[in-house]
C-alpha cells in the first residue's frame with residue numbers, strides 16, 4: 001500500500017504517520033527527516049540541502065527525487081510506504097508516478113490534511129521534536145509525559161531551527177505557491193481524500209483510518 005500524506009507544514013502529517021506505521025506496518029518516509037539527518041551528519045546531501053532548509057525554501061526537485069528513488073528500493077519499503085512531505089511540487093509528483101510504475105507500483109491513497117494558516121503558526125512555533133526518532137510534540141497541545149523527553153524512545157526534544165515565526169511564514173507561502181496545486185492534481189486523478197486536520201489527534205487518526213478502509 002502506497003500512501004501520500006499531503007498537507008501544509010504543521011498539519012500533523014508526522015504525528016499521524018507515526019500512528020499509521022503501527023496499524024499498517026509500513027514505513028514512514030519523510031524527506032524532511034532524511035534531509036535533517038544528512039545535515040546533522042554533514043554529508044554531501046546535507047551540505048546541498050541546508051541553505052534551502054534554513055531559508056524555508058524547497059530543496060531542488062532533483063535532490064529529493066533521488067532520495068525517494070533510493071528509498072523505495074530498500075527492503076522495508078517493498079510492501080509500500082507512507083510518504084510524509086513528498087511530493088511537494090508537480091514535478092516531484094510526476095517523477096514519483098514514474099518511479100512507482102518502474103517498480104510495478106502505484107499510489108493507492110492520497111490523504112490531504114487541512115488546517116488554516118494561523119493555527120499552523122501556533123502549532124509550529126510550539127513544536128518540539130525528538131532528536132532520535134523524529135516524533136513531534138507540542139508545548140501546549142501535545143506534551144510529552146516528562147518534560148523534554150520523548151515518550152516513544154526516551155530521546156531528547158529540541159526546537160527545529162526552521163520553526164521560528166519568520167521561517168514558518170516563508171514555508172507557508174512556499175506551500176501555497178508550490179505544493180497546494182497538488183490537491184487539484186490528485187483530485188483530478190481520483191483517490192484524493194480530504195480530512196479536517198483540526199481537533200483531537202486520535203479523532204483525526206480515526207478519520208484517516210476510515211478513509212483508508214473505504215468506510216468514510
Ligand code: ADP
Pocket residue numbers: 007008009010011012013014015016123124126127128136137138139141142197198199200201204
Ligand atoms: P507536519 O509533519 O505536518 O509538519 P507535525 O505532525 O509535526 O506536522 O505537527 C505539527 C505540530 O502540531 C506538532 O507540535 C504537533 O504536536 C502538533 N499537532 C499535531 N496534530 C495536532 C492536532 N490535531 N491538534 C493540535 N496540535 C497538533
Ligand code: ADP
Pocket residue numbers: 008009010031032033035052053054056057058059060061064084085086087088092162171
Ligand atoms: P514541515 O512538514 O514541518 O514543513 P519537513 O520536515 O517536511 O517540514 O521539511 C523541512 C524542510 O525540508 C522543508 O522546508 C524543505 O526545505 C525540505 N524538504 C522536505 N521535503 C521536501 C521536498 N519533498 N521537496 C523539497 N524540499 C523538501
Ligand code: ZN
Pocket residue numbers: 130131132133134135150151152153154155
Ligand atoms: Zn523519540
